Amino acid sequence: MTTITNPIDPSKRSALKVTWSVWRALFLRESSANLSEGRIPWFWIIFEPLSHVLVWLMIHAYLNIRFVPGVDVVTFFVSGLLGMIMFREVVINGMNAVTAYAGLLSYRQIKPVDCVIIRAFFRGFVIMMAGTIFLVVIGSMGRQALPNAPLIVFLAYCLIWAFGLGLGLIFSVGARFIPKLQNIVTVVLRIMYFTSGAIIPITYIPNPARDYMMMNPVAHGFETIHAGFFSAYPPAQGTSLLYLAAGAIIVIFVGLFLQYHMAHRLISK
Amino acid sequence: MITIENLSKRYETDRGYSNWILRDINLQIPSNVNVGLIGKNGAGKSTLIRLIGGLDTPSTGKISITSKVSWPMNFQGGMKGNLTGKQNAKFIFRIHGVPEHQLSEKLDFAREYSELGKAFDDKINTYSSGMKSRLNFSLSLAFDFNVYLADEILSVGDAAFRKKITNTFIGEKRTKNLILVSHNEATLLQMCEAGIYVKDGNAIWFDNIRDALKAYGGAR
Numbered sequence: 353m354t355t356i357t358n359p360i361d362p363s364k365r366s367a368l369k370v371t372w373s374v375w376r377a378l379f380l381r382e383s384s385a386n387l388s389e390g391r392i393p394w395f396w397i398i399f400e401p402l403s404h405v406l407v408w409l410m411i412h413a414y415l416n417i418r419f420v421p422g423v424d425v426v427t428f429f430v431s432g433l434l435g436m437i438m439f440r441e442v443v444i445n446g447m448n449a450v451t452a453y454a455g456l457l458s459y460r461q462i463k464p465v466d467c468v469i470i471r472a473f474f475r476g477f478v479i480m481m482a483g484t485i486f487l488v489v490i491g492s493m494g495r496q497a498l499p500n501a502p503l504i505v506f507l508a509y510c511l512i513w514a515f516g517l518g519l520g521l522i523f524s525v526g527a528r529f530i531p532k533l534q535n536i537v538t539v540v541l542r543i544m545y546f547t548s549g550a551i552i553p554i555t556y557i558p559n560p561a562r563d564y565m566m567m568n569p570v571a572h573g574f575e576t577i578h579a580g581f582f583s584a585y586p587p588a589q590g591t592s593l594l595y596l597a598a599g600a601i602i603v604i605f606v607g608l609f610l611q612y613h614m615a616h617r618l619i620s621k
Numbered sequence: 622m623i624t625i626e627n628l629s630k631r632y633e634t635d636r637g638y639s640n641w642i643l644r645d646i647n648l649q650i651p652s653n654v655n656v657g658l659i660g661k662n663g664a665g666k667s668t669l670i671r672l673i674g675g676l677d678t679p680s681t682g683k684i685s686i687t688s689k690v691s692w693p694m695n696f697q698g699g700m701k702g703n704l705t706g707k708q709n710a711k712f713i714f715r716i717h718g719v720p721e722h723q724l725s726e727k728l729d730f731a732r733e734y735s736e737l738g739k740a741f742d743d744k745i746n747t748y749s750s751g752m753k754s755r756l757n758f759s760l761s762l763a764f765d766f767n768v769y770l771a772d773e774i775l776s777v778g779d780a781a782f783r784k785k786i787t788n789t790f791i792g793e794k795r796t797k798n799l800i801l802v803s804h805n806e807a808t809l810l811q812m813c814e815a816g817i818y819v820k821d822g823n824a825i826w827f828d829n830i831r832d833a834l835k836a837y838g839g840a841r
Contacts, residue, residue: 384708460674
């Protein structure tokens with residue numbers, strides 16, 4: 353039906369090279385747009401997760417709950433909350449990427465899918481920096497900073513990120529056609545904040561609620577992360593990284609499918 | 622050379638397909654003339670420019686391009702307001718695959734040609750529309766495109782800058798050519814040799830811009 357043979361680039365770069373230079377340029381641009389305005393953005397990167405951690409520590413201290421024995425509460429909250437904030441930021445920024453970058457789509461090298469991927473990557477990168485700082489501080493306070501199974505924990509964070517990226521890819525297309533979707537996603541994310549096991553250990557939730565909570569792939573990620581940090585933490589029955597990985601692969605492929613077939617609608621408005 | 626064969630375009634909207642914006646267009650645009658694109662508002666000039674620039678895909682038909690074509694230059698997009706002119710310039714050079722060691726050379730060219738001076742390091746949202754168009758033009762001229770797509774962008778530059786652009790795009794030995802959307806008759810007569818008149822989904826080619834303007838004027 354349609355063929356455009358368009359030898360646009362001076363040197364006729366390959367498709368992979370074009371994509372790589374777009375990703376690189378977008379990442380550098382995203383960094384300078386988000387981090388170059390003085391000290392405030394840097395402060396916020398640390399302060400936002402810190403405020404969450406402090407609030408939960410206060411609730412915990414005030415209610416005087418007996419926590420899981422052998423588990424460091426501070427490390428528990430830090431590892432869970434940073435992951436949760438990453439997940440939320442990746443989904444929301446991915447979802448808004450196409451509208452935020454609308455002007456850039458006047459360069460034919462840039463496709464909507466590039467915008468979503470790079471925004472998600474940038475958010476993940478920023479949280480990773482914040483997480484490193486947090487763990488260093490915790491460690492210097494004499495608390496447990498390193499997981500018992502570092503590779504499993506790292507893999508679980510990566511899979512949570514990938515799951516968020518897939519949702520971002522889907523919602524960025526969805527938000528184009530259903531503008532209200534953004535509000536719905538925000539509400540659902542707020543529910544997930546409490547029910548994904550990032551803060552509240554799922555093991556101690558009675559059935560049938562626990563079974564419902566474990567239908568959420570992200571919950572499997574956080575149970576794995578907490579079990580990977582503390583050998584004393586018993587993950588909820590049925591915890592499986594494979595479940596999260598399968599979820600991530602499915603949403604990424606659905607997202608890419610939608611991006612591929614709807615890209616022209618996203619560009620043309 | 623840009624060859625357009627049986628090109629039709631309509632948009633998919635939320636309520637089904639739009640009307641045909643362009644219908645069965647056949648055009649051959651040679652690469653050694655400047656072409657003025659004229660027609661009423663909403664006639665489909667910008668759509669045609671976007672199709673040639675590769676931003677949209679035709680609904681049916683085919684566009685084949687054997688020369689290097691710039692991005693469509695207009696006011697709407699491409700520049701982020703809270704970044705400086707220089708940061709935006711870097712971004713555009715990078716997505717076009719300019720290696721890091723050639724960046725400063727290209728940046729110098731853009732700074733010189735646009736005559737922005739110190740404002741090059743100011744944020745884009747402090748720029749006037751004339752300054753934005755100067756920057757956009759200078760960036761595209763840093764590349765060796767054969768055909769430059771200019772959508773209304775020339776109308777805001779001041780006289781001195783327009784003269785500079787004119788000198789780049791006029792003359793026997795030039796290697797760069799324009800496809801120019803404009804409503805300004807004087808600009809069109811000064812810059813363009815040929816014309817395309819877009820009307821009711823058709824695009825009519827005129828070897829002489831005067832005839833195109835006459836046809837357009839008659840229709841008005």
